[in-house]
Amino acid sequence: AENRIEDNREGTIIRLQGGFYDVMTPQGEIRSRARGNFRKRGISPVVGDEVVLHIESETGYILEVKDRQNFLVRPPVANIDQALLVVSAAEPDFSAHLLDRFLVLIEAKEIQPIIILTKMDLLQGEAEQHVSEAIAAYRTIGYQVIETSSETLTGVESVRPLLKDKTSVLAGQSGVGKSSLLNALEPSLALETSHISKALGRGRHTTRHVTLMPLGDGLIADTPGFSNLDFPHEMELEELRWCFPEFVALQDDCKYRGCLHLNEPGCAVKQAVEAHEIMSSRYTNYGMFVEEIKNRTRRY
Ligand code: GDP
Numbered sequence: 001a002e003n004r005i006e007d008n009r010e011g012t013i014i015r016l017q018g019g020f021y022d023v024m025t026p027q028g029e030i031r032s033r034a035r036g037n038f039r040k041r042g043i044s045p046v047v048g049d050e051v052v053l054h055i056e057s058e059t060g061y062i063l064e065v066k067d068r069q070n071f072l073v074r075p076p077v078a079n080i081d082q083a084l085l086v087v088s089a090a091e092p093d094f095s096a097h098l099l100d101r102f103l104v105l106i107e108a109k110e111i112q113p114i115i116i117l118t119k120m121d122l123l124q125g126e127a128e129q130h131v132s133e134a135i136a137a138y139r140t141i142g143y144q145v146i147e148t149s150s151e152t153l154t155g156v157e158s159v160r161p162l163l164k165d166k167t168s169v170l171a172g173q174s175g176v177g178k179s180s181l182l183n184a185l186e187p188s189l190a191l192e193t194s195h196i197s198k199a200l201g202r203g204r205h206t207t208r209h210v211t212l213m214p215l216g217d218g219l220i221a222d223t224p225g226f227s228n229l230d231f232p233h234e235m236e237l238e239e240l241r242w243c244f245p246e247f248v249a250l251q252d253d254c255k256y257r258g259c260l261h262l263n264e265p266g267c268a269v270k271q272a273v274e275a276h277e278i279m280s281s282r283y284t285n286y287g288m289f290v291e292e293i294k295n296r297t298r299r300y
């Protein structure tokens with residue numbers, strides 16, 4: 001009550017450095033320290049946290065950490081609005097299995113995925129038809145798919161407006177063109193694009209903290225998320241079907257409540273697969289993920 005209200009400001013933690021938290025506020029960055037009774041509740045602030053600061057002679061003191069919308073452990077980031085899921089059209093070959101795996105991991109965290117297909121310039125021959133059919137099918141599910149080439153810069157500018165006012169994290173295997181895409185969007189980043197020792201991915205084996213960097217009027221994590229492609233331990237078999245939006249849309253038509261869409265009679269999802277209304281690869285991958293989670297559970 002002694003703090004005059006005009007001394008309090010809200011912002012987002014964008015960096016942890018030398019015991020300080022750098023907080024982005026509408027009035028600029030403020031170097032801050034933690035001081036608040038949120039500590040008693042066992043909360044330690046992380047990058048992405050929305051905080052209330054009290055400002056005293058240009059130093060901020062974090063009074064409050066707002067409830068988190070979501071939280072990623074590796075890298076430790078809170079309140080992620082969306083994951084830019086980067087997959088290559090070629091080199092490495094487009095993989096529906098890998099895409100579905102990433103989509104499940106992202107959906108399970110209740111983060112909005114946006115699929116970014118890179119290296120469109122390298123697409124040729126039979127793969128061209130295969131990939132364009134897949135793009136259409138993922139769009140039919142309701143996913144946003146952006147086709148890009150960091151080589152010709154095709155489609156790169158359509159990524160920028162998606163970043164506005166959002167906190168984004170990149171996801172995607174090594175070599176698909178994540179750094180190249182960021183460089184194409186913001187040449188001053190000058191991220192290394194070799195396979196070894198580059199800026200993106202550096203955080204994985206060291207204790208270096210993740211940073212949120214401004215990009216296209218939004219914030220983006222400088223370390224890719226979802227580098228561990230195993231399903232998390234807390235993920236239950238029953239949860240998997242909720243990560244396939246086109247299954248969710250049909251599940252009320254399944255004969256049994258709680259249908260897992262495996263061998264249950266009167267399963268609307270299986271019928272839709274047979275009628276080619278659901279991508280067969282999505283259903284196959286679902287079955288593989290089910291087995292993976294079952295086998296994992298058995299180990300404990
Ligand atoms: P990251 O590991 O996901 O960050 O991938 P990089 O950005 O380091 O890219 C891996 C390799 O693919 C590099 O040799 C890039 O030059 C190349 N590359 C990335 N994007 C494109 C693209 O759109 N077209 C072409 N032809 N090559 C690309």
Ligand code: ZN
Pocket residue numbers: 251254255259260261262264266267268269270
């Ligand atoms: Zn079913």
